[in-house]
Amino acid sequence: MTTRMTTRMTTSEHVIETDGLSRRYGRKLALDRLDLRIPRGRIHAIVGANGAGKSTLFRILLGFLAPSDGEARILGRDSQWLTPEDRGRIGFVNEEHTLPGWMRVSAIADMQRRAYPRWNARAYDEVIGHYRVLPEQKVGQLSRGERAGFNLALALAQSPELLILDEPTLGLDVVAKRAFLESLMYSNAADDCTVIYCSHQMEEIERVADNLIILELGRLMHMSAPEEFCARVSHWVADIPFKGPEPATIPGLLERQRLDGLHHYLVLDQDAAFAEFLRGAGARSIQSMPVSLDRAVNAFLAKNHAAPAAAAA
Numbered sequence: 530m531t532t533r534m535t536t537r538m539t540t541s542e543h544v545i546e547t548d549g550l551s552r553r554y555g556r557k558l559a560l561d562r563l564d565l566r567i568p569r570g571r572i573h574a575i576v577g578a579n580g581a582g583k584s585t586l587f588r589i590l591l592g593f594l595a596p597s598d599g600e601a602r603i604l605g606r607d608s609q610w611l612t613p614e615d616r617g618r619i620g621f622v623n624e625e626h627t628l629p630g631w632m633r634v635s636a637i638a639d640m641q642r643r644a645y646p647r648w649n650a651r652a653y654d655e656v657i658g659h660y661r662v663l664p665e666q667k668v669g670q671l672s673r674g675e676r677a678g679f680n681l682a683l684a685l686a687q688s689p690e691l692l693i694l695d696e697p698t699l700g701l702d703v704v705a706k707r708a709f710l711e712s713l714m715y716s717n718a719a720d721d722c723t724v725i726y727c728s729h730q731m732e733e734i735e736r737v738a739d740n741l742i743i744l745e746l747g748r749l750m751h752m753s754a755p756e757e758f759c760a761r762v763s764h765w766v767a768d769i770p771f772k773g774p775e776p777a778t779i780p781g782l783l784e785r786q787r788l789d790g791l792h793h794y795l796v797l798d799q800d801a802a803f804a805e806f807l808r809g810a811g812a813r814s815i816q817s818m819p820v821s822l823d824r825a826v827n828a829f830l831a832k833n834h835a836a837p838a839a840a841a842a
């Protein structure tokens with residue numbers, strides 16, 4: 530009795546739960562004992578370098594791939610045993626925007642309306658209204674941006690509890706990307722569901738995400754509000770004669786550069802004591818400044834820094 534109650538409570542709090550989730554492809558470990566809890570509500574961004582394991586994670590969560598070890602639950606269900614009803618509670622849009630090119634927009638929308646009992650025509654109209662998509666057009670005739678918008682309209686009209694967007698704007702130009710983000714951010718339907726947004730586009734993450742999840746080599750490296758992550762990374766500029774300190778001795782070093790005779794350091798988890806370190810290395814002047822999310826995440830990923838995961842929000 531107690532166990533069942535606990536299970537139910539956990540499922541209402543988290544849309545995604547993985548415990549020791551691993552996935553091997555031959556000798557390659559794509560997910561490495563991943564423990565991830567994504568709370569219900571809001572927009573969660575998953576970022577990671579190429580090969581970090583994001584697509585593998587989604588494929589397991591959607592039940593298309595089996596774990597090698599561990600467990601994955603989505604909306605409280607074991608991802609390997611999803612029923613059609615469970616799947617109806619999950620919307621999924623990826624970069625391929627795979628819909629039959631020969632079918633008309635109106636025919637697909639009708640088909641989806643019949644397939645999903647909680648079909649929300651207002652949400653569909655609201656999102657598709659951002660695009661110049663005509664009902665009589667065939668999917669194959671739509672531009673990439675229109676196809677992305679059409680997919681988003683279909684996914685949101687399904688009234689999903691969870692919407693997974695896996696690089697939805699890949700290959701779109703700046704105008705189409707903006708249209709996609711705006712139609713997502715201003716959709717009332719998106720307010721009612723938890724969104725998981727996977728992208729390499731940091732400016733998109735900056736605009737939409739309430740929670741930033743960083744994966745690296747199949748492991749959880751960080752999870753917090755984006756601004757909290759930004760606060761972990763600082764940029765220091767020091768006027769140090771000659772070479773400056775040895776990289777291996779610089780605490781938290783992510784990235785260093787020498788520009789116009791000044792030493793620039795991007796460091797992780799350093800406070801005022803870092804100025805002391807630079808002074809000790811012979812710095813005559815020191816300046817510190819905040820960094821953008823884009824720079825912070827890119828430097829973090831490039832460094833392959835083995836920081837412990839922050840506590841789940």
Ligand SMILES: Nc1ncnc2c1ncn2[C@@H]1O[C@H](COP(=O)(O)OP(=O)(O)OP(=O)(O)O)[C@@H](O)[C@H]1O
Nearest residue numbers: 554557558559577578579580581582583584585586
């Ligand atoms: N079918 C497969 N067979 C062998 N190795 C695979 C297979 N699919 C993925 N991998 C490997 O698993 C690792 C994780 O791949 P995955 O596609 O999940 O990463 P990703 O984070 O989605 O990358 P990207 O950002 O480039 O899409 C990679 O090293 C990849 O080479």
